Amino acid sequence: MVVRLEKVVPFGRSLDEYIQMFNLTEQDLQKSILGVADGPASFNAESTQLGYRIKSIDPLYQFTAHQIRERFDQVVDNIIEQVKNTPDDWVWTYHGSPDGLRENRKRAIELFCADYEAGKVENRYELGELPDLKYGDGEFDLGLCSHFLFLYSDHFSEQFHFDSVCEMLRVCQEVRIFPLLTLMLKPSQHLGPVIEKLQAQSYQCEIVTVPYELQRGGNEMLSITKSD
Numbered sequence: 001m002v003v004r005l006e007k008v009v010p011f012g013r014s015l016d017e018y019i020q021m022f023n024l025t026e027q028d029l030q031k032s033i034l035g036v037a038d039g040p041a042s043f044n045a046e047s048t049q050l051g052y053r054i055k056s057i058d059p060l061y062q063f064t065a066h067q068i069r070e071r072f073d074q075v076v077d078n079i080i081e082q083v084k085n086t087p088d089d090w091v092w093t094y095h096g097s098p099d100g101l102r103e104n105r106k107r108a109i110e111l112f113c114a115d116y117e118a119g120k121v122e123n124r125y126e127l128g129e130l131p132d133l134k135y136g137d138g139e140f141d142l143g144l145c146s147h148f149l150f151l152y153s154d155h156f157s158e159q160f161h162f163d164s165v166c167e168m169l170r171v172c173q174e175v176r177i178f179p180l181l182t183l184m185l186k187p188s189q190h191l192g193p194v195i196e197k198l199q200a201q202s203y204q205c206e207i208v209t210v211p212y213e214l215q216r217g218g219n220e221m222l223s224i225t226k227s228d
């Protein structure tokens with residue numbers, strides 16, 4: 001896919017946010033993890049520092065750290081302004097305030113950029129995009145997808161979602177996806193149909209309430225595992 005940087009909002013989340021969004025335990029973090037659509041999250045950078053094994057893939061990784069950071073600086077004020085103008089849409093238990101959110105996003109992209117070149121050399125950041133992954137069957141224990149699938153339900157079809165989840169399940173033993181709301185804060189219209197199709201293929205799907213909530217009502221994660 002040709003990604004135009006001027007269309008991208010490179011906002012990334014931290015390791016602590018990933019832990020909360022996906023209910024990650026120490027045992028989970030010891031697994032081999034594929035972060036799909038990780039973008040400028042600091043999840044990989046921070047996890048690597050702690051000795052965990054994460055590979056991140058994203059179409060954004062065709063750009064340099066400098067380009068990604070420049071784009072962040074161009075859009076951050078406007079996004080935070082939009083957040084301030086829609087106070088009913090957000091829950092501030094985690095970030096405290098829109099300015100706290102800005103600081104946390106700034107910290108995440110700084111950690112990401114500082115790690116990006118080394119991470120590329122170590123193949124921890126690889127260019128890739130759903131619905132096709134270049135990895136082998138069952139290569140990873142756990143696949144995570146934060147703020148891409150279901151969030152952009154108004155931009156990507158049900159078929160794209162189903163194909164993408166199936167592809168993640170091909171390469172990962174378990175898949176977790178967060179959030180399950182769209183950008184309009186509505187439950188994703190694709191969630192029910194995708195779950196039905198997965199269950200028809202004998203996958204176990206569980207919607208789990210998690211401690212993280214920024215979008216109001218967005219505190220649920222989908223966990224999908226292969227039935228024994």
Ligand SMILES: C[S@@+](CC[C@H](N)C(=O)[O-])C[C@H]1O[C@@H](n2cnc3c(N)ncnc32)[C@H](O)[C@@H]1O
Nearest residue numbers: 011012013037038039041060129130146147148
């Ligand atoms: C809102 S960001 C989320 C970044 C990160 N997961 C986080 O939560 O901090 C969405 C990401 O999805 C990526 N993306 C867009 N199309 C994609 C695709 N087809 N496959 C995988 N990632 C894609 C974008 O480049 C962007 O980095």
